[in-house]
Amino acid sequence: MEPQVRPGCLLIASPTLRDPNFSRTVVLLCEHGDEGSMGLVINRPTEHTLAEAISEMPPRATQRLYWGGPVQQQLVLVLHRSSLDAPGSTEIVDGMALGSDSEALYEVLDAHDADGRVRVFCGYAGWSAGQLDAEMEVRSWIVGPGRAKLVFGVDAEQIWHEALRALGPRYAWLATMPADPRVN
Numbered sequence: 001m002e003p004q005v006r007p008g009c010l011l012i013a014s015p016t017l018r019d020p021n022f023s024r025t026v027v028l029l030c031e032h033g034d035e036g037s038m039g040l041v042i043n044r045p046t047e048h049t050l051a052e053a054i055s056e057m058p059p060r061a062t063q064r065l066y067w068g069g070p071v072q073q074q075l076v077l078v079l080h081r082s083s084l085d086a087p088g089s090t091e092i093v094d095g096m097a098l099g100s101d102s103e104a105l106y107e108v109l110d111a112h113d114a115d116g117r118v119r120v121f122c123g124y125a126g127w128s129a130g131q132l133d134a135e136m137e138v139r140s141w142i143v144g145p146g147r148a149k150l151v152f153g154v155d156a157e158q159i160w161h162e163a164l165r166a167l168g169p170r171y172a173w174l175a176t177m178p179a180d181p182r183v184n
Contacts, residue, residue, distance in 0.1 A: 003143040008093025011141040024160045037127040040068040043159035068121030080118040093146040
């Protein structure tokens with residue numbers, strides 16, 4: 001039985017997905033309903049640090065900022081381990097939560113070694129009503145379970161490969177395909 005598209009699942013880009021925004025990406029789906037869907041691309045770190053992107057952050061905030069998707073790239077979203085108990089957060093899956101009161105997050109980011117417990121994203125991936133369902137029909141995405149270990153514990157460059165391998169032999173072979181299958 002195929003995994004169901006729902007909040008907390010991973011959308012793993014099919015190797016045939018040619019949209020440069022989503023080629024070889026993995027999206028943690030945070031919201032999914034009749035009005036549309038929203039998620040975060042979890043495997044695209046930027047060249048910028050938090051201190052460079054968020055003026056309220058102290059200069060020592062050297063953690064990498066992630067590109068969450070092409071929608072509202074000026075918006076900052078925080079995915080964190082729910083054990084950080086940040087007020088205003090919404091539990092997503094497997095001990096991960098999204099958002100929080102900005103003051104509480106600044107305190108968490110300033111007071112703790114946030115690496116491995118917090119990911120900060122600029123922008124998000126969004127789909128209007130029915131758009132994600134249409135992309136699923138043409139098999140643009142492979143659905144997998146959302147796992148904190150994958151989000152926080154795997155090098156960003158390996159997340160796409162590891163997400164496919166975790167689905168077993170039916171999908172693991174896709175992780176070995178070249179970026180451009182036409183040159184295979």
